[in-house]
Amino acid sequence: xxxxxxxxxxxMNHIVRRAxxxxxxxxxxxxxxALIVGGLLFHLAxxxxxxxxxxxxxxxxxxxxxxxxxxxxxxxxxxxxxxIQMLEDKLHEAEAKLYEAKAAREDxxxxxxxxxxxxxxxxxxxxxxxxxxxxxxxxxxxxxKFGSSGIDLVKRYHxxxxxxxxxxxxxxxxxxxxxxGKRLEEVLIADYRKHTYRLDGDNLxxxxxxxxxxxxxxxxxxxxxxxxxxxxxxxxxxxxxxSLISPYRADRDRVRDLHxxxxxxxFEVFVDVPIDEAKSRDPKGVYAKWKSGEIKGLTGLDxxxxxxxxxxxxxxSDKMSLDEEVREIIKALAQAGVLxxxxxxxxxxxxLIPPDGGMAWEAxxxxxxxxxAANDFPKVLLSDIDLQWxxxxxxxxxxxxxxxxxxGVLLQTLxxxxxLVDPFDLTGDANFAQKxxxxxxxSTKLQLGDRVDMSVPIILPITxxxxxxxxxxxxxxxxxxxGKSVAVLTDPEIxxxxxxxxxxxxxxxxxxxxxxxxxMMKGGPYLLGGEIELLDRIKYNDGLDEFRLTPAELRERFVxxxxxAVYAFQTRNPTHAGHAYLMQDAGRQLNxxxxxxxxxxxxxxxxxxxxxxxxxDVRINQHKVIIDEGMLPxxxxxxxxxxxxxxxxxxxxxxxxxxxxxxxxxxFITGRDPAGIKRSKAPGQMTPGGDFYxxxxxx
Numbered sequence: 001x002x003x004x005x006x007x008x009x010x011x012m013n014h015i016v017r018r019a020x021x022x023x024x025x026x027x028x029x030x031x032x033x034a035l036i037v038g039g040l041l042f043h044l045a046x047x048x049x050x051x052x053x054x055x056x057x058x059x060x061x062x063x064x065x066x067x068x069x070x071x072x073x074x075x076x077x078x079x080x081x082x083x084i085q086m087l088e089d090k091l092h093e094a095e096a097k098l099y100e101a102k103a104a105r106e107d108x109x110x111x112x113x114x115x116x117x118x119x120x121x122x123x124x125x126x127x128x129x130x131x132x133x134x135x136x137x138x139x140x141x142x143x144x145k146f147g148s149s150g151i152d153l154v155k156r157y158h159x160x161x162x163x164x165x166x167x168x169x170x171x172x173x174x175x176x177x178x179x180x181g182k183r184l185e186e187v188l189i190a191d192y193r194k195h196t197y198r199l200d201g202d203n204l205x206x207x208x209x210x211x212x213x214x215x216x217x218x219x220x221x222x223x224x225x226x227x228x229x230x231x232x233x234x235x236x237x238x239x240x241x242x243s244l245i246s247p248y249r250a251d252r253d254r255v256r257d258l259h260x261x262x263x264x265x266x267f268e269v270f271v272d273v274p275i276d277e278a279k280s281r282d283p284k285g286v287y288a289k290w291k292s293g294e295i296k297g298l299t300g301l302d303x304x305x306x307x308x309x310x311x312x313x314x315x316x317s318d319k320m321s322l323d324e325e326v327r328e329i330i331k332a333l334a335q336a337g338v339l340x341x342x343x344x345x346x347x348x349x350x351x352l353i354p355p356d357g358g359m360a361w362e363a364x365x366x367x368x369x370x371x372x373a374a375n376d377f378p379k380v381l382l383s384d385i386d387l388q389w390x391x392x393x394x395x396x397x398x399x400x401x402x403x404x405x406x407x408g409v410l411l412q413t414l415x416x417x418x419x420l421v422d423p424f425d426l427t428g429d430a431n432f433a434q435k436x437x438x439x440x441x442x443s444t445k446l447q448l449g450d451r452v453d454m455s456v457p458i459i460l461p462i463t464x465x466x467x468x469x470x471x472x473x474x475x476x477x478x479x480x481x482x483g484k485s486v487a488v489l490t491d492p493e494i495x496x497x498x499x500x501x502x503x504x505x506x507x508x509x510x511x512x513x514x515x516x517x518x519x520m521m522k523g524g525p526y527l528l529g530g531e532i533e534l535l536d537r538i539k540y541n542d543g544l545d546e547f548r549l550t551p552a553e554l555r556e557r558f559v560x561x562x563x564x565a566v567y568a569f570q571t572r573n574p575t576h577a578g579h580a581y582l583m584q585d586a587g588r589q590l591n592x593x594x595x596x597x598x599x600x601x602x603x604x605x606x607x608x609x610x611x612x613x614x615x616x617d618v619r620i621n622q623h624k625v626i627i628d629e630g631m632l633p634x635x636x637x638x639x640x641x642x643x644x645x646x647x648x649x650x651x652x653x654x655x656x657x658x659x660x661x662x663x664x665x666x667x668f669i670t671g672r673d674p675a676g677i678k679r680s681k682a683p684g685q686m687t688p689g690g691d692f693y694x695x696x697x698x699x
Contacts, residue, residue, distance in 0.1 A: 352664025461523025
């Protein structure tokens, strides 16, 4: 019992001591416990299963990798953005340069237009003559070859015989735009046979432009609409006269640019008149209405008018007559080549009129054969008259004839006083007049070509022996009476010479003693047709060759003289006072018609004449004297016409006129009884000894 108590006391004492120890060390134990608890908490807080920790590290690595990639891509993106910016800067710079180049090109184009189509300055300066610029091509086929309709513009113009163009007439109300436009339309249609149409308020305000007012916006729209219509008309080959006040320069320039882009001729016509003059005219009463306050916004008064900076034509309607104004416009159209279908107008046009066959026609060129080579071909001997016809053909006096007539061309000449041509190849067979006559095909060609004047037969008679020698040959040499080879004839066509038929058709009758009929009857029974080329210039070595100028040389002479018209006078006799008066009076009449410098071309016949006519050298010397003594203008050009004389009355006069026109003469002076002679007193004549032709018929 005691033992048990002792044991119990011992345990109690132990506990008490422990308690005392604990009590004594309580602060330390609390601190220690806190450390243990904190460590446990830290351990618990930081302790993560190994797999989770690895996953976390992996995610952290991926995030870091993605951040690196993103940083790299961001750097690349910034680099690309910088490059794009650099390219955009370069693009803007290139666009700026392109714009400058385009502007420079347009400016150059305008300058070129001014030097060509727009070179036609017709500003009227009092007492100062208007210079005549060198005409340039109006239209050159390029990427603008086809119009809005899809038809080749060149073919369209060739078919209708003219080009389309717009004449944009601008100026104050009352300046005279409509009056000039109406008269111009009448003259172009009636006198020039050119398709022309006028656009102005009279035919626009109730249709196309109905509803438009006088506000700046509507005025701009009015000009735009008329500009578009004008361009379509011009594209269709119509000479379009647009008469609008069109006060704003930018609006007119847009219309001009539209035409330039389409390759169409555009003429800005400034009808310049002082505002006070326009107010005094007031044909529509608008100035009176403005003065009374009934209307406002009248151009030139309380609304602006911007004068053209560089118009093609300036008309001072207060100082010029209506006819003078119309002539100025027509001169501008002619100089620009609008009145012809030819693309490239030569430098002599419109001072000189084009030859038959058009400006595209070219005279036969000199042969590429040498005289030595030509001497190896079969030969045909020419008479003096034949040689003169060779010269007429080879130099271009007989245009568009390029050789001695084939049978088809001869028949046209005899029956129609004309021949067919196709200068623009509209038939697809432009050279049909130079081909062997084929009656199975010829009838179709008769319906497709254009007719030009050809009143006398230009033929080459040959003998039966010559026919036998040259049949089957492709090239023949023509030999002058002197024995010199002068030309080659290619693709020969031989046919019967029906002399009586030719003579009757040419002269209207037969007189066996008629001097030229006698020469015709001497010819062989066959005719040789074919195109010729001269081997050398034809000379006669008679001291007069200096006066034998070719058509090309004469055109150069006329242009160099500054002529604005050439009038020709032919004579086979010495010039007498009556002749001189005719030539002087013709010059005065041309001055009254508005020509500033008409040039006289004295053109003595230089070919064969009948035996009792005055010799050529005597006539030439006499002509020189009357020019030197002042009976004719000092600038008179004297040049021999090489044709033989036929004495065929009015029919021959057509040939006289045609051949001078082929050189560019606009006017030709002929007598009352031209190229006529007396009939012989041979038996059977209906009017023996009388005039072969009525003297009045030649006029």
